[in-house]
Amino acid sequence: MAAYFDDADLAHFGDLKQHAPELWNAFERYYAAAFEPGLLSKREKVLVGFAVAQVSQCPYCIDSYTQTALEQGLTIKHLAEAMHAAASLRAGIALAHGLVAHNADKKISM
Amino acid sequence: MTTVAPPSRFARLLEGRGGELRAAVPTTLQVNVGKRCNQACHHCHVDASPARTEVMPDDVVEACLDVLARAPELGTLDITGGAPELHPRFRELVVRGRALGRKVMVRHNLTVQFEPGFAGLPRFFADHGVEVVCSLPHYTEEATDRQRGRGVFARSVEGLQALNAVGYSREDALVLNLVSNPVGAFLPPAQGDLERDTREWLLAHHGIVFHSLFTITNMPISRFAAWLRRAGNYEAYMARLEAAFNPSTLPGLMCRSLVSVGYDGRLYDCDFNQMLELGLEAGQPATIFDFDLRRLSFRPVRTGEHCFGCTAGAGSSCGGALA
Numbered sequence: 001m002a003a004y005f006d007d008a009d010l011a012h013f014g015d016l017k018q019h020a021p022e023l024w025n026a027f028e029r030y031y032a033a034a035f036e037p038g039l040l041s042k043r044e045k046v047l048v049g050f051a052v053a054q055v056s057q058c059p060y061c062i063d064s065y066t067q068t069a070l071e072q073g074l075t076i077k078h079l080a081e082a083m084h085a086a087a088s089l090r091a092g093i094a095l096a097h098g099l100v101a102h103n104a105d106k107k108i109s110m
Numbered sequence: 111m112t113t114v115a116p117p118s119r120f121a122r123l124l125e126g127r128g129g130e131l132r133a134a135v136p137t138t139l140q141v142n143v144g145k146r147c148n149q150a151c152h153h154c155h156v157d158a159s160p161a162r163t164e165v166m167p168d169d170v171v172e173a174c175l176d177v178l179a180r181a182p183e184l185g186t187l188d189i190t191g192g193a194p195e196l197h198p199r200f201r202e203l204v205v206r207g208r209a210l211g212r213k214v215m216v217r218h219n220l221t222v223q224f225e226p227g228f229a230g231l232p233r234f235f236a237d238h239g240v241e242v243v244c245s246l247p248h249y250t251e252e253a254t255d256r257q258r259g260r261g262v263f264a265r266s267v268e269g270l271q272a273l274n275a276v277g278y279s280r281e282d283a284l285v286l287n288l289v290s291n292p293v294g295a296f297l298p299p300a301q302g303d304l305e306r307d308t309r310e311w312l313l314a315h316h317g318i319v320f321h322s323l324f325t326i327t328n329m330p331i332s333r334f335a336a337w338l339r340r341a342g343n344y345e346a347y348m349a350r351l352e353a354a355f356n357p358s359t360l361p362g363l364m365c366r367s368l369v370s371v372g373y374d375g376r377l378y379d380c381d382f383n384q385m386l387e388l389g390l391e392a393g394q395p396a397t398i399f400d401f402d403l404r405r406l407s408f409r410p411v412r413t414g415e416h417c418f419g420c421t422a423g424a425g426s427s428c429g430g431a432l433a
Binding site: 067070071073074077 | 299
């Protein structure tokens with residue numbers, strides 16, 4: 001294995017199907033259905049996907065969803081706003097976990 | 111010994127679908143009056159720039175007007191370039207085209223209005239009922255300037271406001287359309303979505319109105335192809351176009367309804383073939399001087415790999431998406 005996270009691997013995502021075809025087919029159906037426009041537009045769903053990719057730190061998904069977002073008429077400026085929204089929520093989540101420390105301290109300290 | 115080039119992947123794909131690409135009766139004469147432009151955009155398939163010197167000579171201008179006078183089927187004169195306004199006989203071509211009763215469209219880059227002596231263009235367009243098709247890759251300054259050069263967005267906004275001020279898109283008869291090319295190696299967004307976003311943004315932030323927005327795919331030729339190669343994007347972009355091939359775009363392809371005239375009078379199936387110097391099929395009229403509408407009707411169209419650009423996704427033409 002030459003390297004982890006090789007961008008050429010993205011084209012081989014579907015190779016995983018060979019190991020569990022029925023589960024893979026179910027995933028593909030679910031994935032396609034989840035991204036069909038509904039109450040949310042396709043573009044809104046792509047932005048959700050991009051934000052999840054960012055905070056999940058998946059290079060494949062960030063690469064792929066950047067291209068998809070550009071093809072939805074968004075620009076890197078739009079994506080910058082999305083990544084800051086996602087990152088700030090991630091920061092807030094980290095801080096919210098501080099409540100555990102806050103509560104633990106209250107319980108055991110005099 | 112004559113060597114025959116093997117059919118392109120595009121041609122083989124059409125053959126596999128049981129057909130070839132044939133034109134209908136041409137309804138538009140698209141005239142490229144030269145490659146000189148006040149801009150040098152990264153995506154330009156003409157390689158146009160201020161350094162270019164190719165200009166349509168007088169005899170070709172006259173021959174184009176003569177063809178229009180003889181062929182009533184050609185309802186539209188579509189003038190392009192370069193910046194066509196820089197041609198010394200541009201205004202005369204417009205006036206005489208209109209006098210022949212033709213719809214006249216001009217592919218206008220907006221910033222040429224700010225070249226010395228061109229401030230009166232919006233008034234001229236309005237006085238002659240020209241349909242103006244303006245380049246605006248994106249409604250955000252950053253994206254537009256990345257493709258077309260620093261400061262272009264601000265001047266484009268001023269240019270659009272000047273067109274609105276003389277009545278464009280405030281009066282039904284004065285049609286102002288926008289053209290958007292992706293700012294990079296990716297397909298255009300859904301035309302309706304981008305039109306809606308652009309309309310809302312330009313009105314709210316700049317007080318600008320327009321009729322329609324057309325999305326056009328960047329063609330993998332000339333300056334854009336050179337950029338694709340330099341940036342290591344060429345293979346991936348071609349694969350993207352080919353994978354997105356959409357047969358429902360075929361009936362509306364612009365090569366089926368127009369004849370493209372080069373600055374030197376040579377005839378082509380489209381502006382892209384013109385830039386590749388891919389002339390009409392053998393046996394067809396080669397120049398505007400032997401234009402024959404009957405022979406040009408239902409002619410086979412010459413294709414190449416670049417044709418995947420017009421058939422990808424929702425398709426691409428001078429009038430925007432096709433499917």
